[in-house]
Amino acid sequence: MSVFVALHEKGLPFALSTVDLGRYANRAQDFAVPSLTQRVPMLVHDGFALSESSAITEYLDEVFPATPVYPADPRVRARARQVQAWLRSDLMPIRQERSTEVLFYGPTPTALSDAAQASAAKLFAASEALLAAGSPNLFGEWCIADMDLALMLNRLVLNGDPVPQRPADYATRQWQRPSVQRWVALKRPAL
């Protein structure tokens, strides 16, 4: 999702090709070899293949700098990368109990476990600390880390789980962004 959103924000034309993970298409030679990691997403640009979403969005910003998706200031950019790296490596109970199916197919009635509630408390604390009162974005101008943080928060917001007002409002606003809505509106196979 973050690569798709970054490409749209940057106004770069691209073709989207889906990989059937359920049938292990990521393990087939034509994907496994260029991706190195056998994981989606993978970008192929002029014969250069790259997987891992934040590596891809950082590459895109360096090669196509006209419309950046990362902040310009080194420390603010580092903070944005910190947020992305954290969201990709922590909060596993939320990711398991509120999978992206909640976002793109509908809510689940299962209550959050204690572990997921502890992860949620950590997510809310960081979000409250990062979001200044009334700020629509994390760091002034919108950046790709806004999409990542909103996605994590919306695993809870869109499921109807309790979320403090400021992060909830932020996540709801971020979800309306046209590039994000393009991803939300993509046609998906039935579960």
Ligand SMILES: N[C@@H](CCC(=O)N[C@@H](CS)C(=O)NCC(=O)O)C(=O)O
């Ligand atoms: N941190 C990686 C996560 C990528 C990832 O977890 N991809 C999953 C699908 S969401 C995948 O390809 N799973 C297949 C597998 O690992 O075999 C990124 O941001 O690109």
